[in-house]
Amino acid sequence: MAKTRTPKSQRFQAPKAQGLPDRETLLRHIRETGETDRGELARTFGLKGADRRALRQMLQEMQDEGTLAKRGRKGVAQPGALPPVGVVDVVERDPDGELLVRLTKGAEDTPLVRLAPERGEAVTGAPGLGDRLLVRFVELENGETEARLIKRLGQSAHxxxxxxxxxxxxxxxxxxxxxxxxxxxxxxxxxxxxxxxxxxxxxxxxxxxxxxxxxxxxxxxxxxxxxxxxxxxxxxHGIPTGFSDEAEAEAEAAKAPELAGREDLRDVPLITIDPADARDHDDAVYAHPDDDPKNPGGHVVWVAIADVAAYVRPNSALDREAREKGNSVYFPDRVEPMLPERLSNGLCSLREGENRACMAVRMVFDKTGRKRSHRFVRGLMRSAAKLSYEQAQAAIDGQPDDKTGPLLEPILKPLWAAYHTMLKGRLARSPLAIESLERKIVIDEKGEVASITPRASLEAHRLIEEMMIQANVSAAESLEAKRTPLVYRVHDAPSPEKLDSLAEFLGSIGVSWSKGEAVRTDRFNRLLELTREGPHAEIVNEVVLRTQMQAHYNTDNIGHFGLNLDRYAHFTSPIRRYADLIVHRALITALGLNLPGAPDGLSDWDISHMKATAEEITAAERRAMAAERDATDRYIAAFLSDRVGATFEGRITGVTRFGLFVRLAETGADGLVPVSSLGGEFFVHDERMHALVGERTGERWPLGMSVEVRLREATPITGGLLFEMLSDAAPPDPTTPRPRLGVRRKVGRPPPAGRSGRGKRR
The missing domain is CATH 2.40.50 (OB fold (Dihydrolipoamide Acetyltransferase, E2P))
Structure with missing residues (x-):
């Protein structure tokens, strides 16, 4: 059970006699105060001089052996203890859609805590994944601890x-x-x-x-x-904007690349394949059959990436500001870039027909899709063509245009042949095959939302994705082989608690899931395939996604569960991710690829601060995710604001004690049906069945149920959507005992005088 602070009347009283306390006394004090620091402990026990130094040593020893946990720079607490009030990050969402938070400081040893929802909040006005919050921890009667929101911390308090x-x-x-x-x-x-x-x-x-x-x-x-x-x-969300005069001046002073110190790749017909509206191009690809007789049926694949390290040197103004930003942030109508336009859309963009500096990897695959070897070079390239995903796919599908026609035989078909060989290795590896239906918000010339459409999922997308993944793996392998420090992209396996919740949900829809089997990606893939054609396909996909942990950056390698890879690093997008820039510098240092003149590999500062960098860019990534999500929610609310009163088909994607989250089929928009509007009885949140259950009637609102709702409120300024339920609840489940008041969490309102039940609303 999570620990909270002891009431003041019962708190430990420090002895009046001054002197270094023994370990038991010290532990008791820390346990009962919840969280403290060295200075406070020294003042409490009246320590000075040598006793202060002895206290510091004692605290360090207790941290080393795991008796105490570090909090921030000087704070300490009992492992797993929670303070009365703390700063947390929203890190996960449980299968019911409720948010889980963890203390920002001391995240490794503190538990995940459920964030208490506020009744009547529209879903998009509430916090979401990536947000940083100030919360109060409250212990409930059932022994659980929940976090209650005090305020969001995205913007300055002043x-x-x-x-x-x-x-x-x-x-x-x-x-x-x-x-x-x-x-x-x-x-x-x-x-x-x-x-x-x-x-x-x-x-x-x-x-x-x-x-x-x-x-x-x-x-x-x-x-x-x-x-x-x-x-x-x-x-x-406190997204850093713009650049200092110093950083802009450094970008403007950048010069076109020269061949000195580089391998000449200008005769290699590398091409870029990107979204049609992409402004920067940081990766290019080329493939051909391997002519080595020892590798029959194999392929050679080149992936070339913009050489950002040549322009953004360690501890320059560009470097400091890129590290603070952490990544570019993408909104439907604009981009807040990590680097100034002179670089991001200029010298570091692999423009068609122009000489560009690059870091490239040449990978060799055998006929089964297994990577046999790879080597990195620092090169000078010239893109042979700039294509969109749709252009490349249409050409392969037999509809080339004037530009792709001449490229079809010499470039595109060999690329696809190499991908289909690599695909054999991917299928054998069996990474997670979760299908995420993304929506694209189309903005017109006036800056208004013209439409919200599903993003196409093309084989061209998957080709580029797999080639980028293999390049990232190659980077991690090379750096490990050279014992060079690096920032990994890691993804942990789902926790036992999440797997238990998944098994309970699947049981509620009649799908079995053995808790005793090993957790592997192919198990999830079999589950997704089993349910793909059934009525629960969409919600099973959603719940499996929620069961996964969030990927993050770390200097300690735990592998990447979702991709089913032992080692993985981000190498392929240094224009928009600082993590990739650090990996480029590490490769330059490890492989001796420094250019003549100023060194541009890892600096001593980079190495000594790599763990802190990993933590900071992870926080920046989550900040960007939260900002992008909020902007999208506001755009969708603006798009729907003139349709208040209209009815929509949707599906229940979240069940909480304060209401139902419903996702609209038409736009993918999420909104809230408050529990108070569901009718005139008490509803109980049955966590095991993932449903709101009427205490009197036993009628249910289960996760995944298809429903019809009416849009009651759309607030563009906050992004909030509020719905009214039009569908009837599902009938009682005869195999499940009806929950009794007090056994599960009670929600809803008692029926008004003279009303008996909710009736049918149309």
């Missing part, structure tokens, strides 16, 4: 992004983050307009209980402006 609301006597700023309860009163000289989207500085309260005063720093747009969604996401 700055607020909000909307101007003008009244006759005052002007207020209403925060766009619906978790922020306080509005600000600001001075209005007549320049502000109702609906302006502004960045405001928080002042102090005018009266003890009055609203705070604020000062408008900048008008960043209008709440009804189409592009407001991404602006809000950038500010609320």
């Amino acid at each position: 700055r607020v992004l909000g909307v101007v609301r003008k009244a006759r006597r005052e002007t207020r700023i209403e925060p766009v983050d619906r978790k922020s309860k306080e509005s600000l009163i600001v001075f209005d000289d007549g320049q502000l307009k109702d609906g302006d989207l502004v960045l405001a500085q928080v002042g102090t309260a005018e009266r003890r209980h009055g609203p705070k005063r604020g000062k408008v720093l900048e008008v960043v747009g209008r709440e009804d402006q189409p592009r407001a969604a991404s602006l809000i996401a950038i500010h609320t």
Whole structure:
């Protein structure tokens, strides 16, 4: 059971006599305070001089042996202990769709804790994966601990992004983050307009209980402006924007690459295959049959990647700002790049027909798809063609255009032949085959949402993906062989708790899952294949996805479960991911690929801070995910705002004690059906059956159920969607005992006077 702080009246009292405490006394004090630090302990026990040094040594020994856990730079706590209030990251979602958080500091030893939902919140107004929150930990009567949200920590506590609301006597700023309860009163000289989207500085309260005063720093747009969604996401999640003058100057001073120190690859007909609207091109590919008689039926595959390390040198302004950003952030209407445009869309973009610096890997595969060998070179290349996925696929499918026609025989067909050989190795490896239906938000010239369409899944996508995966594996293998420090991309196997929850859900739909079998990717793939044609295919896919852990960056290798690989590193996107830049530098150092002049491999600082870098870029990635998700939610809410009152088909994708999450089939939008609107009886959240169950009738709202809903509310400024349920609940399950009040979590409201049940709503 997670530990919380002991009530003040029962807390340990430090002895009045000064002196170094014994280990038992020290442990008891730390256990009962929940979390403390060296300075606080020294003051509590009245320690000075040599005793302080002895305390520091004792704490270090207890941390080394696992008796205590580190919290931040100087803090300590009992392993697994939770403070009364703490900063957490939203790291996972359970099969029912509820969010799980973990302390930001001391994440390795602290437990996952369920985030308590707020009743009546629309799903997209609530926190999501990647968010950082300030929470209060509360122990419940059943012994569980839950985290209750105090505030989101995306933006500075002293700055607020909000909307101007003008009244006759005052002007207020209403925060766009619906978790922020306080509005600000600001001075209005007549320049502000109702609906302006502004960045405001928080002042102090005018009266003890009055609203705070604020000062408008900048008008960043209008709440009804189409592009407001991404602006809000950038500010609320603290996404670093722009570049310093120093970084811009370094980018502008960059020069076109020369051949000195590089292998000439300009005669290798490498091509780029990217989305049709891509502005930067950081990878190129080429393949041909292997002419080695010892490798009949084998293929040679080249993957060339933009040589960003040649331009972004260690500890330069470009490097410091790229590390802070961690990655580029992509919104439907804009990109916040990791590098200035001079590099990201210029010298580091593998443009057709232009000389470009690259890091390339030549990989050899046998006829079974097994990689036999690889070697890395630092090269100078010239892209033979820039193609879109759709262009390349159409050519292979027999519909070449003027550009792809001449490329079909010499380049495209050999590429596809190599991929089909590599595919044999992929199928033998059996990585997770989860199908994720992505939606593309199409923005028109006015910046408004024109449509929301499913993203096409083409063989061309899978070809590039597999070639990038093999290049990433090659990078990790080379660095391990040279014993060079590196940042791995790791993905742990699902936890026993998640697997138990998966087994319970599958049991509720009549699918068996043995808890005793080893956890392997091919087991999940067999499950997905078994249910693929059935009525539960979509929700099984979703629940299997939720069962997985989140991938992250780490200097310690635990392998990549989802890809079923022993070692994996990110090498293929240094324009948009700092992790890849670090891997490039490591390869330069390990393989002796430094260019003449200033060294551009790993610096001593890079090596000594690699663990911290892995943690920071993981946090930046999750910050970007949260911002991208929030912007998408706001765009979807804006798109649906003129359809309030319309009915939609959907599916229940989340069951919680405060309501049902429903995903619309048409747009993939997620919204909330509050439990209070489901009818006039108590509903119990049956976690084992993954359903809301009526205590009186036994009627059920199970995970995965197809439903019809009416859109009641769409709020573009927050991204919230609220639905009204039109479908009837599923009948009681005769094989399941009806839950009794108090046995499971009680939700819903008692029936109003004179009403008996919810009836049918159409």
